[in-house]
Amino acid sequence: MKKLQSKMQNYQIINVDNSINSGQVFLWKKYNDRWYGVNGQDVLKITNSGNVKSYQNTKTDFFRKTDNIEKIIKSISKDPVTKKAVKHYLGLRILEQDPFQCLISFIVSSNSNIQKIKNSLEKISKKFGTKVEFDNQEFFLFPKPENLAKVSINEIKSCGVGYRANFIKEAANRVVLEKMNFEYLKKCSYQEAKKEICQIPGIGNKVADCIMLFSLNKLEAFPLDRWMIRILEKYYSDKFYLETKTITEKQYEILHEKIVNYFGPFAGYAQQFLFKMERENYQKKWL
DNA sequence: CCAAGGCCTGAATG
């Protein structure tokens, strides 16, 4: 009896805490035991029933409910490691974020850590974003590209981002000047989107994969940061042996191809479960 | 194409 029940998973549940605390988003906070988060020019609130309420009343599928999660989980569950991660963190979802905020967030993330990323992004929002009030709480929307493009490098540096300030300014500039079409990037292929955003300084393979997975609808993106490399070495050394110690651009590309070959078109979900599991194993802090 | 070094910052470590 018990065995039968354990086989019948409820795939539809969403674990909000796990989803938000998985390194995807940074401008989220709990007020009165509920999550609120800045998402571009909007503030989102997770209600008690687990629904998303938008400050701007925009329609968002923040938790990607339209994904066929059962199919995805079955598709990525290739081995005992992923099966365990999925089982343990069932309800963890890939979040669909505002592309510009996501882009800047992950430029800020490079060579950094979650606490510092969060700190910097909060300062950026507060300094350059519009103040709004939602449920008697104060929020600062994420600055628009055109506004961020106007400010000086030093003003950006005062947010604690260091040398990344140049990248941020230049990124904002390009989004404005080249009229970067995020809606198009959401629809085009992984390769094409990657090629496009990697032109922006401060965006390499890893940052690009984060932006694509978390805001551009590219579920085969599989960000390979230090943690994921460690995970591959620990659990998948037979499948994805690493030839060099430092992952060069070419190596990254080859590795990603092998990974998609193995985990399939929803590999990004596998990455998120594995990342979450391993960080929890090491009791790393989240937001 | 690969390897090595530098880079802002602040929390953690010694």
Added chain:
DNA sequence: ACATTCAGGCCTT
């Protein structure tokens, strides 16, 4: 205390 290391990379040489 104070110095060093390290953290969810990227870029240049």
